[in-house]
Amino acid sequence: MGQTVMSGERSGTGGGLSGTNGIAFPVVPWKLFAALACFLLVVIVVNISSHAIEDPQTALWEPVLWECSSYLAILVLVPGIYYSYQRFHWQRFGVPRFLAAQMVACLGFSLAHIAIMVGLRLIGYGLVHQHYDFAQGHLALELIYEGRKDALTFLVACGFIWVYERLGQTVPAALPERIEVRSDGRTLYLTPFEILYAEAAGNYIELHLTTTPKPLLLRGTLIEYEKRLGAYGFVRIHRSRLLNRDHMRSFTSTTAGDLRITLSDGRELTGSRRFRDQIT
Known part of the structure; x- marks a missing residue:
């Protein structure tokens, strides 16, 4: 077997979750979840009002359903975003590996978001006996359109996590010498x-x-x-x-x-x- 020789200095982990094997699914801090939920709520209210102003012929309940289904789907998936961020934390794995992991996680987030969102909309339209067609004959274009928005949402969520970690950092007390x-x-x-x-x-x-x-x-x-x-x-x-x-x-x-x-x-x-x- 090969031998690994250690130098006098040890490389730090820089924080984050300790260890990488058998890591438990972390719980999203409630303050972080609440802050992100409030931010997204403001966004959907703006979007609903924009729909109402720009397309007054459409019944108001439709943009409300569109935006709320997306909002709920995102909230359901926030723990997954948080897990991905912490599981491959840049302070332990380095920025390149962190970014690669988040790109894969972002793709998974987008597909899951679309699936949950469309499912909720189908239920909503079904309750009023109307038909909902997500693709409208252009599935690839719709996936690209939603994927672009989901990538931005994923980036915003990661930004919230980063800020939350920075705000939570405190200057450690000096350790006793003995x-x-x-x-x-x-x-x-x-x-x-x-x-x-x-x-x-x-x-x-x-x-x-x-x-x-x-x-x-x-x-x-x-x-x-x-x-x-x-x-x-x-x-x-x-x-x-x-x-x-x-x-x-x-x-x-x-x-x-x-x-x-x-x-x-x-x-x-x-x-x-x-x-x-x-x-x-």
């Missing part, structure tokens, strides 16, 4: 670099240090220490182990797909393939 731990009745203050890795040991945690071969035994769970140490660059590499990435020098893949990680002091740790994305 980490306070208690072991054997003593209170110790360790620098993050002193800790090689942390390992679960029943109801305790073992901190393996650069300064002593004997690990410190601390009461607590690995989840608690993952929250405490995560900001200092510690990542989960195994269900029972956290690693200080600053001490990772190289890793190789095993035949089973797991990782064999070499630390700065020469010792080796096993990392689970489940957490491979944390260090690659």
